Every structure is written in C-alpha cells, then in structure tokens.
Amino acid sequence: MNLPKAAALLLLVIMAAAALPILSACHFKDPGTPSGPVLTTPYPSRTDERPLLIPEDSPLTEEEAARVAATFDLPLETYDLLRPGGAVDLSRLEEVEIFRVVDGDTLIVMRDDRPVRLRLNGLDAPESYSHHDETMRTHRGESVSRLVSAWLTGRQAYLQFDVESTDPYERLLVYVWLDAHTMVNEVLVREGLAWQHRYPPNTKFNDYFEELEKMAKQEGRGIWGDGKKNLFGYDESNQRAGSGKDMNQKTIYLAGGCFWGVERYYQLLPAGILKTEAGYANGTGADPSYEEVCRGNTGFAETVRVVYDPGEISLTAVLAHFFRIIDPTTRDHQGNDYGDQYRP
Structure with a gap:
C-alpha cells in the first residue's frame, strides 16, 4: 500500500469514529437483552394498614x-x-x-x-x-x-x-x-x-x-377475607408504635436500582420518612462523580440514605417497601438500568 492510500484509509477511520455517538449515560443495555419499551420509573406502591374486606351479607355503598x-x-x-x-x-x-x-x-x-x-x-x-x-x-x-x-x-x-x-x-x-x-x-x-x-x-x-x-x-384481601382477622404479612398499625427505647430517628442505607427512583419512592410515603439523600457506597476512591461511577470501574453502588421515625414507620415496613420496588434476584441491573452500580 502506498502512502497516499494509507493516509486516505486512516482519514476514513477517523471520520467513522467521530460519527459514533458518545456513550455518557449509565443505561448500558446488555446486547443479549431483547428490545422493548423503555421503562420509566414504576409508580410507588402502597401499604394498607388493613386490607379491604368485602362483606357477604350486604354490598358496599x-x-x-x-x-x-x-x-x-x-x-x-x-x-x-x-x-x-x-x-x-x-x-x-x-x-x-x-x-x-x-x-x-x-x-x-x-x-x-x-x-x-x-x-x-x-x-x-x-x-x-x-x-x-x-x-x-x-x-x-x-x-x-x-x-x-x-x-x-x-x-x-x-x-x-x-x-x-x-x-x-x-x-x-x-x-x-x-x-x-x-x-x-x-x-x-x-x-x-x-x-x-x-x-x-x-x-x-x-x-x-x-x-x-x-x-x-x-x-385475606377482598373476597378472600373472612372479616374476623387480619392475615396481612405484617400489620403496619401494630408496627408504628415504638418500643419506648427508640430514638426519634433511625437511619438505613438502601442500594438497588437508580437512586433517584428509590429516593423519590420513599419521599412519597405518607408518614415516617424524615430525610432522604442519594449517593454512593462500597466503592474505592473519594467523592466519585456520576460519570466515573457510570464507567463501572469504581465499585460504587447507587445508594439512598433514609432517615425515618420508628414511631411512625417500622423497620419492617421500610424494608417491605424496598422489596416491593427492587428485585434482589437480578445481578447488576434493575429494569432497564444496567451496570454494577445498580446491584441490590
């Protein structure tokens, strides 16, 4: 190959590389994942103090x-x-x-x-x-x-x-x-x-x-209830009262999925959440940037610090909400968010 041809080929390679999009977001999708609709943040779920019971002897008004x-x-x-x-x-x-x-x-x-x-x-x-x-x-x-x-x-x-x-x-x-x-x-x-x-x-x-x-x-929800007892996995009304030894606030760190979505979910709960903060945990280095974590070589996981009042919402309830929005069985991703920073 003579020099002019080599120079022309090199120029074509440089131009093709410049045309490629810059991958700066954290949403790196596994090539083996089938294409489909983009998942937006799922709606927050609710926890009923008592499940709905439908009586047998008369209809609801x-x-x-x-x-x-x-x-x-x-x-x-x-x-x-x-x-x-x-x-x-x-x-x-x-x-x-x-x-x-x-x-x-x-x-x-x-x-x-x-x-x-x-x-x-x-x-x-x-x-x-x-x-x-x-x-x-x-x-x-x-x-x-x-x-x-x-x-x-x-x-x-x-x-x-x-x-x-x-x-x-x-x-x-x-x-x-x-x-x-x-x-x-x-x-x-x-x-x-x-x-x-x-x-x-x-x-x-x-x-x-x-x-x-x-x-x-x-x-025991809806048509499955007998109206005599609460069969819910945990009874939030029984969990709200503190033991008397609890301080006014406690803190838990929750990692799994996009920290903005998790943080917003807890902010929308009706009672007991005093403060939330999104950040990173369990990585190497100090004060990592969002872009650095997205590259996947820092070891950090997107994490939310939740400060709550145990007199208003129990630890059991806090964790029950967490496992309603997070799938702990998936490795290094939640929904369409891929990367080890999204690990549960």
Missing part, C-alpha cells in the same frame, strides 16, 4: 366503593418487576374508552364509535346484581362491580389480545391496560376482587395471576 377505588391507582406491587415481559409498549395496543362496567369481569368500551362488550382475560369475578339468573347474584359480586365501575368508568384504556380475540360469546377477550405499567386484570386479582381463571389457549399471564391470587389470599 356507592360512596364506599368510590372511596376505596381511588386507592387502586397507587398499586400494591411494582408490577413491572413481577409481570412476565415487564412494561407494555402502548403503541402496539388498541386505544379505547371504557363506557360502562357490567360487572367485575365484563366491560363495555367504545370501539370505532360503537359500544362493544369485552371480557377480561385470565380471571373470573363473583356475579353481581346484573346477572340474568337471580340465584347467581351475590352481594360480594355487586361490591366488586361497584368498585370496578368507580375505578374505570370513563377512562382511556388499551387492549391487548392473546391467541384468540373473542370468547365463545363473541365478547372481546382481552388484557386491559390503563398505562404502560398498569394492567386492570392484574390489579383486580391482586386486590382480591377476582380469582384467576384459564381460558385456553389464552393463558399468557395465568401463572402470574396465580401468584397474585396467592398474595391476596394470604392477606
């Missing part, structure tokens, strides 16, 4: 149902971490408006300016007063129907189909999403308002729904 339904938008779980496939890509789904709720598992939506009946896939709910057979009607079913109606009527939603698009009664058979992180079907099962039910071959999420049903049963 419309006012009671509206008050309870208002809490459903603050989920019991960070579902993106539990659900197969994580968040959904709404651009691939059909958008509709929920026109009316027939009962706990049947809705009417406006589709192409026409009312269309749909059945929520993967679940079944107790029969409400709207059932054509009077012997099948139940007070609990009517309570569920009023809760779902108060929560969903008039909202925009997105339809996801499984193998088949309709059931034997020509109703749309769908998973209904309110946003990329909230599937109506999963919320109803987790809240104890319905039980998982298989409609083969449309069973994409049924194993997942089974796990949500187990959680609801364990807590």
